[in-house]
Amino acid sequence: MQQTDFQNLQNMVLQAPIGICLLDATTMVAELLNDKFLEVAGKPRETIIGKFYWEPFAEVRELYEDALKNVALTGEPYYANEVEMTLIRNGREEQVVVTFVYNPIKDEKGIVVKIAVWVVENTIQAKARNEMGALNKKLTSSNLDMQTVNTDLSRLNSELLLSNKNIHLLNLRLQESETDFKRLVEQAPVAILVFRGPDMVIDLVNQAMLEILGKDASLIGKPLLEGLPEIKGAPAVDQLFHVFQTGEASDGNEAPVPIKTNGVVETRYFNFSYRPLLDKGKIIGVMDVAVEVTAQVLARKTLEANEQRLQSILDTMAEGVVIVNAAGQPTYANPMAQQIMGISEEQFKERDYNDTKWHNERLDGTPLLREDHPMYVVMRTGQPVFDQEIAIVQSDQEKIYISINAAPLRDGGIISFTDVTSRRKQLQQKEDFISVASHELRTPVTSLKAALQLLDRMQGNIRPEVLAKLLGQANRSLNKLSDLITSLLNTNRISQGRFPVHKTTFAIGNLLRGCCQHILSAGSHEIIQQGDLELQVTADEQQIDQVLVNLLNNAVKYAPQSRRIILQVEQQTHAVKISVTDQGPGIPADKVSHIFERYYQADRSGGELSGLGLGLYISAEIIEKHGGKIGVESKPGQGSSFWFTLPL
Amino acid sequence: MGKRILVLDDDQHILDILTYILTEDAYEVKVLADGHQVAAAIEQFDPALILMDVMLADLDGWVICRHLKERPETSHIPVILISGTHDLAATLHQQGAPNDFMTKPFDLDVLLSKIKAQLV
Numbered sequence: 001m002q003q004t005d006f007q008n009l010q011n012m013v014l015q016a017p018i019g020i021c022l023l024d025a026t027t028m029v030a031e032l033l034n035d036k037f038l039e040v041a042g043k044p045r046e047t048i049i050g051k052f053y054w055e056p057f058a059e060v061r062e063l064y065e066d067a068l069k070n071v072a073l074t075g076e077p078y079y080a081n082e083v084e085m086t087l088i089r090n091g092r093e094e095q096v097v098v099t100f101v102y103n104p105i106k107d108e109k110g111i112v113v114k115i116a117v118w119v120v121e122n123t124i125q126a127k128a129r130n131e132m133g134a135l136n137k138k139l140t141s142s143n144l145d146m147q148t149v150n151t152d153l154s155r156l157n158s159e160l161l162l163s164n165k166n167i168h169l170l171n172l173r174l175q176e177s178e179t180d181f182k183r184l185v186e187q188a189p190v191a192i193l194v195f196r197g198p199d200m201v202i203d204l205v206n207q208a209m210l211e212i213l214g215k216d217a218s219l220i221g222k223p224l225l226e227g228l229p230e231i232k233g234a235p236a237v238d239q240l241f242h243v244f245q246t247g248e249a250s251d252g253n254e255a256p257v258p259i260k261t262n263g264v265v266e267t268r269y270f271n272f273s274y275r276p277l278l279d280k281g282k283i284i285g286v287m288d289v290a291v292e293v294t295a296q297v298l299a300r301k302t303l304e305a306n307e308q309r310l311q312s313i314l315d316t317m318a319e320g321v322v323i324v325n326a327a328g329q330p331t332y333a334n335p336m337a338q339q340i341m342g343i344s345e346e347q348f349k350e351r352d353y354n355d356t357k358w359h360n361e362r363l364d365g366t367p368l369l370r371e372d373h374p375m376y377v378v379m380r381t382g383q384p385v386f387d388q389e390i391a392i393v394q395s396d397q398e399k400i401y402i403s404i405n406a407a408p409l410r411d412g413g414i415i416s417f418t419d420v421t422s423r424r425k426q427l428q429q430k431e432d433f434i435s436v437a438s439h440e441l442r443t444p445v446t447s448l449k450a451a452l453q454l455l456d457r458m459q460g461n462i463r464p465e466v467l468a469k470l471l472g473q474a475n476r477s478l479n480k481l482s483d484l485i486t487s488l489l490n491t492n493r494i495s496q497g498r499f500p501v502h503k504t505t506f507a508i509g510n511l512l513r514g515c516c517q518h519i520l521s522a523g524s525h526e527i528i529q530q531g532d533l534e535l536q537v538t539a540d541e542q543q544i545d546q547v548l549v550n551l552l553n554n555a556v557k558y559a560p561q562s563r564r565i566i567l568q569v570e571q572q573t574h575a576v577k578i579s580v581t582d583q584g585p586g587i588p589a590d591k592v593s594h595i596f597e598r599y600y601q602a603d604r605s606g607g608e609l610s611g612l613g614l615g616l617y618i619s620a621e622i623i624e625k626h627g628g629k630i631g632v633e634s635k636p637g638q639g640s641s642f643w644f645t646l647p648l
Numbered sequence: 649m650g651k652r653i654l655v656l657d658d659d660q661h662i663l664d665i666l667t668y669i670l671t672e673d674a675y676e677v678k679v680l681a682d683g684h685q686v687a688a689a690i691e692q693f694d695p696a697l698i699l700m701d702v703m704l705a706d707l708d709g710w711v712i713c714r715h716l717k718e719r720p721e722t723s724h725i726p727v728i729l730i731s732g733t734h735d736l737a738a739t740l741h742q743q744g745a746p747n748d749f750m751t752k753p754f755d756l757d758v759l760l761s762k763i764k765a766q767l768v
Binding site: 438442443444445446447448449450451453454457466469470473476477 | 664668
């Protein structure tokens with residue numbers, strides 16, 4: 001550290017935005033302090049300067065005297081970050097939060113000669129993160145000019161005279177002061193840079209700053225932008241030049257500055273304070289006191305990024321998530337939760353989990369008591385609950401079923417849930433289907449068994465026509481049984497994806513002729529085939545046959561009075577459309593939409609009309625597997641036309 | 649002529665077989681496939697016993713049975729319900745219960761002996 005005047009050094013220290021007090025390491029007497037220090041201390045200058053430190057600061061002596069002694073002994077600085085203490089300021093007791101350092105100042109031999117107290121008050125920003133030397137407050141710029149410096153010096157002088165020191169000591173004192181200042185700045189726990197002139201020539205850079213920049217003292221004497229070219233354009237740098245031009249002090253918080261470390265340019269973050277340096281009222285340079293806060297900023301940014309990621313997961317996930325506080329009151333409900341329940345987040349926050357507006361019910365329809373609600377159980381036992389189903393009535397009076405997972409949080413709980421209404425409906429339908437199916441299967445078995453039992457009874461004593469009738473009955477029952485079982489198996493295979501399609505090319509007319517045989521031979525119906533019958537199609541012949549037989553059988557079954565069934569083949573642009581039309585009673589609109597569903601039976605009657613209701617479902621699956629479409633046009637009283645398409 | 653039995657089932661095969669068996673056992677049989685007509689059939693035929701499948705087209709045989717049991721004119725007629733499930737055992741103790749029941753597939757001999765028992 002060379003070239004800078006003692007006076008300018010002094011200026012700097014006295015004007016610094018950080019409270020500084022210099023103590024003799026042996027006597028702990030305060031030899032120097034600045035205005036900022038007085039501001040934080042809240043005591044008059046004369047009570048501190050020249051006094052044993054713990055006299056004016058008796059109120060905190062017990063807390064820190066040992067630490068101070070230790071600094072002198074070990075040469076290690078003592079840091080206190082955002083500590084609370086009670087200080088007597090301006091005559092009153094005040095609770096303050098300060099950050100301070102007892103910084104040892106060593107001579108060339110490494111002996112601790114002085115201790116510098118650097119202090120910053122954070123009472124107002126006590127909630128902010130740790131900052132060494134927080135420089136957020138705007139200082140009332142009170143530029144000390146030479147006059148004030150002289151006044152201070154003369155006060156020093158007079159104090160010395162008052163205490164009966166001689167001139168010799170005074171000279172020594174002055175010399176010591178310069179060294180003190182130099183060392184103060186050099187060994188400060190904050191980074192300090194001093195710039196001169198419009199080019200911001202680097203006049204002084206202390207150890208702390210050199211470490212941050214990763215540079216050596218060769219920086220001194222270079223203009224800023226020459227010594228650190230990588231920082232050009234950073235807003236903090238522009239601010240610096242602005243301070244020189246206008247003489248206005250300025251501070252910066254978490255300013256990003258690109259710095260080259262080990263050949264790589266990284267962005268690092270600083271809290272800084274710029275103060276103009278004046279000489280006889282003219283701006284000659286700028287003092288920069290800076291603290292690096294890169295670690296905190298990066299940590300905070302990582303935290304923010306994590307929070308954002310978490311938030312977007314919550315926002316987009318397919319489960320509803322609600323967070324409740326310790327009282328069971330929702331404090332957050334993600335978009336899916338709002339969608340499932342049909343209410344806004346605000347409305348969520350108005351009700352707790354047991355609010356009557358939910359109409360919580362058990363699965364059997366009885367009201368769900370508070371004690372049985374999963375959230376209550378979780379908060380009482382502290383154990384999570386999984387996959388518990390309850391019913392809730394939505395805002396538009398529709399009852400839905402949800403499956404809840406609930407878990408306790410440190411100060412409340414978290415519920416995630418999915419809408420399982422369709423899952424339950426499917427289960428219900430399946431169960432209904434199974435009971436119908438078992439009944440249906442029993443019927444042919446019953447008549448088969450009865451027929452055989454009869455035959456058994458009548459052995460040797462049976463009239464031929466009775467024998468023929470019973471055998472015929474037994475066979476028909478068995479066939480029926482066989483068909484039902486095949487339907488069931490096919491459905492099962494379809495749902496398991498084991499329903500392969502083997503395609504061949506054939507004339508559609510041949511297939512139509514073949515599948516009508518059994519109806520035509522019964523003689524009850526007339527089947528008219530029309531359209532592009534010789535069209536070649538590529539499909540699984542057996543499966544398409546199944547579809548046609550199913551549609552034809554349905555026409556016969558459900559429209560027995562309609563003597564005429566029309567089979568039509570129509571060529572379209574990229575497909576062939578085949579339709580089976582009858583003139584029966586038609587199908588009501590509300591059934592049409594469900595008619596191809598798996599477990600749907602349009603007609604629940606027994607007897608000849610019975611079946612498992614799988615025919616249309618299987619047909620639909622077959623057509624879909626072929627890449628075609630299936631549908632029905634029907635109006636009550638006007639017959640039905642079932643159609644399907646196959647791609648050509 | 650023997651005692652009259654009214655048989656209600658929508659499966660023609662069953663009706664045929666039951667008719668045959670019961671007739672062989674010297675009962676007079678009337679069959680009915682449609683539950684809606686049961687009242688008229690009873691009035692006209694005056695059966696000594698009713699044999700009824702639980703699942704009829706559009707109607708629940710169990711409901712018909714309860715109805716018959718609650719009407720004084722018909723409550724005395726023994727009813728045997730035929731069902732594909734075993735639930736009916738529990739219903740024997742409820743109001744409007746049938747006199748007996750059979751599950752499908754049923755054994756002809758068992759059926760005949762149950763009928764006999766009810767007609768004693």
